[in-house]
Amino acid sequence: MVSVNKKSNVINALKPIFFSVLSIFVSFIIAVFFVMWSREDGFIESSKLLMISFWNGSFGNLFSLSETMVYATIYMFTGLAHLIAFRTNLFNIGVEGQFTVGMLASVIVGMIPGIPMGIHLILVFLSGMAAGALWAFIPAILKVKLNSNEVVNTIMMNFIGIHLLNLCISLFLKEPGSEATYSIAKSAILPTIINDGGIRMNYGLVLGIILVVIVHFYINKTRSGYELRSVGYNQSASEYGGINIKKSIILAMVISGIIAGLGGAVFVSGVQHRVPKLHNFLNYGFDGIAVALLARNNPIAVIVSSILFGALNAASLELQFNGIPKDIVFLVQAIIILFIAGEYVFKLLINKFKKGGAK
Numbered sequence: 001m002v003s004v005n006k007k008s009n010v011i012n013a014l015k016p017i018f019f020s021v022l023s024i025f026v027s028f029i030i031a032v033f034f035v036m037w038s039r040e041d042g043f044i045e046s047s048k049l050l051m052i053s054f055w056n057g058s059f060g061n062l063f064s065l066s067e068t069m070v071y072a073t074i075y076m077f078t079g080l081a082h083l084i085a086f087r088t089n090l091f092n093i094g095v096e097g098q099f100t101v102g103m104l105a106s107v108i109v110g111m112i113p114g115i116p117m118g119i120h121l122i123l124v125f126l127s128g129m130a131a132g133a134l135w136a137f138i139p140a141i142l143k144v145k146l147n148s149n150e151v152v153n154t155i156m157m158n159f160i161g162i163h164l165l166n167l168c169i170s171l172f173l174k175e176p177g178s179e180a181t182y183s184i185a186k187s188a189i190l191p192t193i194i195n196d197g198g199i200r201m202n203y204g205l206v207l208g209i210i211l212v213v214i215v216h217f218y219i220n221k222t223r224s225g226y227e228l229r230s231v232g233y234n235q236s237a238s239e240y241g242g243i244n245i246k247k248s249i250i251l252a253m254v255i256s257g258i259i260a261g262l263g264g265a266v267f268v269s270g271v272q273h274r275v276p277k278l279h280n281f282l283n284y285g286f287d288g289i290a291v292a293l294l295a296r297n298n299p300i301a302v303i304v305s306s307i308l309f310g311a312l313n314a315a316s317l318e319l320q321f322n323g324i325p326k327d328i329v330f331l332v333q334a335i336i337i338l339f340i341a342g343e344y345v346f347k348l349l350i351n352k353f354k355k356g357g358a359k
Contacts, residue, residue, distance in 0.1 A: 017296075019339075019340070020294055020295075020296065020301075020305075020340070022339070023294070023335070023336045023339035023340055024294075024308070024336060026335065026339060027331075027332040027333075027335035027336050027339065028050070028332065030331070030335055031050060031328050031331055031332050031335075032046050032047050032050055033046075034325075034328060034331060035049065035050050035324055035328065038323075038324065038325055039323055039324070049322060049324065050319075050324065050328075052322075053315065053318045053319050053321075053322045053324060054311070054312075054315045054318075054319070056315075056318050057314055057315030057316070057317060057318025057319060058310075058311035058312070058314045058315040058318075059311065060318075062194070062196075062199065063198055063199065064314055064315075064318070065201075066194070066198075066199045066200055066201040067200065067201075067310075067313075067314040068307065068310045068311045068313075068314040069201045069205050069307075069310065070200045070201055070202075070270075070271055070310070070314075071306075071309065071310030071311075071313045071314055072205070072208075072303075072306040072307045072309070072310030072311075073201075073202075073204045073205045073208045073266065073270070073306075073310075074263055074266070074267055074271075074284050074310075075284070075287060075288060075291045075302075075305075075306035075309050075310055076208035076209070076211065076212060076263075076291075076302055076303065076306045077099075077208060077211070077259055077260065077262060077263025077266065077288075078095055078099060078260060078263055078284050078285050078287065078288025078291065079288045079291030079292045079295060079302045079305065079306055080211060080212065080215050080259050080292075080299060080302055081095045081098070081099075081256045081257070081259040081260040081263065081285075081288060082095055082256070082288045082289050082291070082292040083215070083292040083295070083297050083299060083302060084215065084219075084228070084252055084255050084256045084259065085252055085253065085256045086232075086292055086297050087219060087228055087229055087232050087252075087297055088228045088229075088231050088232045088248060088249065088252035089231065089232040089233075089235070090150055090232075090249065090252055090253060090256075091150060091151045091154075092136065092150065092154055092253060092256045092257075093150075093151050093154045093155050093158070093286075093289075094135065094136060094139060094153070094154025094155065094157045094158055094161075094257075094285075095154075095256065095257075095260040095285035095286075095288055095289075096158045096161075096281050096282070096283070096284070096285025096286050097135055097154070097157045097158035097159075097160065097161035097162070097285070098131075098132035098135045098136055098157075098161070098256075098257045098260035098261050098264070098285070099132070099260045099261070099263050099264040099267075099282070099284055099285045100158070100161040100162055100165055100264060100278070100281075100282070100285075101131040101132060101134075101135045101161045101164065101165070101261065101264070102128035102129070102131050102132045102260060102261030102262065102263065102264025102265050103128070103165070103264035103265070103267060103268050103272075103275050104131065104161075104164065104165045104168060104264075104275065105127040105128050105130065105131035105261070105264075105265070106124045106125070106127050106128040106131075106184075106188075106264060106265035106268045106269060107173070107181050107184060107268050107274065107275045108127070108168075108173070109123050109124050109127040109188070110124045110184030110185060110188035110268060110269065111173075111181070111182050111183075111184055111185065111188075112185065113185050115185070115187055115188075116187060117186075117187040117188075120185065120187040120188045121187075121188060121190065121269065124184075124188050124265050124268070124269050125262055125265050125266070125269075127265065128261040128262050128263075128264050128265025128266075128268075129258045129261045129262045129265070130261070131261050131264075132257040132258055132259070132260045132261015132262065132264065133254050133257045133258045133261060134257070135157055135161060135257055135261070136154075136253045136254055136256055136257025136258075136260070137250070137253065137254050137257065138153070138157060139153035139154045139157055139253065140249060140250045140253035140254060141250065143249060143253075144246040144249055144250060150253070158281065158285075162278050162281065165275065165277075165278060166277050166278060169181055169275070169276075169277050170277075173275075175274075179276055179277045180274050180275060180276040180277065181274045181275045181276075182274065183273050183274045184268065184269065184273055184274065188269055189269060189270075189273060190202040190203050190204055190266070190269045190270035191203055193205065193206075200270075200271055202270035202271070203270070204266035204267075204269070204270035204271075207266060208266070208306075209303065211259065211262075212299050212300060212302055212303055213299075215259075215299040216299035216300055219299060224251070227243045227248050228248055228251065228252050230243055231243060231245055231248040231249070231252075260285060260288075263284070267284070287309060287333065289337070290305075290309065290333055290336060290337045291305045291306055291309055292305075293336075293337060293340045293341070294308070294309075294336055294340065309333065312329045312332060312333065313329065315329070316329050
């Protein structure tokens with residue numbers, strides 16, 4: 001009996017991994033057909049070309065590996081930001097806006113001269129975290145006080161964030177002769193892991209991995225994390241058990257915003273060093289939705305899914321060089337999302353069918 005239970009537990013634990021891997025495999029097969037259509041090659045030739053291009057563009061040399069890790073670093077932050085909200089059954093679609101205002105606050109603080117490096121970096125990160133927290137706190141308060149939909153409010157906050165950024169650049173941050181802010185001070189720049197002029201991989205990667213471990217511990221080992229998970233499972237039962245639902249909603253949204261804002265600060269400090277005027281979203285926050293979904297809301301698995309999405313982005317230039325449209329990257333991402341979303345819908349229908357049969 002014990003062995004049967006153990007076997008059942010192992011199967012249940014492997015199911016999410018199986019569906020995630022299957023979604024990646026299916027997306028690759030579909031991508032191969034689009035390569036066949038665009039290049040008029042056979043299936044084997046298209047498969048080889050796609051795999052070689054993907055590998056060379058994302059892991060084939062030190063530079064491509066560095067670029068993969070640069071993207072993966074940012075996705076760790078945005079993926080974790082969505083994960084916190086998802087585990088509380090919230091949809092913080094405003095991670096993109098929180099990431100944006102995190103960039104804005106960090107570039108303002110980063111431009112201040114004369115601050116020692118260690119202190120300056122801490123101030124840059126704290127400013128990004130504070131901005132992200134504020135941007136998430138507003139829709140959280142609207143939800144608990146007015147019962148307004150957090151999806152609508154966070155989407156609106158995204159647009160406000162991007163226009164606020166552009167306004168601040170136009171008013172007092174714009175470097176003459178450019179459409180971007182001044183560069184941040186050297187003391188506010190994160191060092192690169194490898195001392196090479198073309199390598200952008202920086203210690204934000206280490207910070208992201210540390211944050212993954214912290215979030216994993218918080219969600220699974222603390223009372224506050226348990227309360228957030230409980231609210232995500234069943235609000236009515238949680239309230240009956242004495243958990244403050246409104247407090248948990250605000251806390252989850254604010255923590256999500258803090259992580260997203262920190263991601264914006266790391267992006268400025270470690271990669272961009274300045275912020276250009278934005279005519280559209282950077283989409284790191286939106287891509288974080290797919291990262292969290294592929295990781296099945298498991299903080300540790302966010303590392304793997306972040307590297308995958310980072311590799312897809314890093315490989316886009318190599319794909320174009322080999323005559324493959326870079327839109328293949330977006331196609332793969334979209335198929336993964338649809339596949340995982342379809343699984344959730346399938347489970348929902350099965351559960352309703354079982355409940356209907358029980359009656």
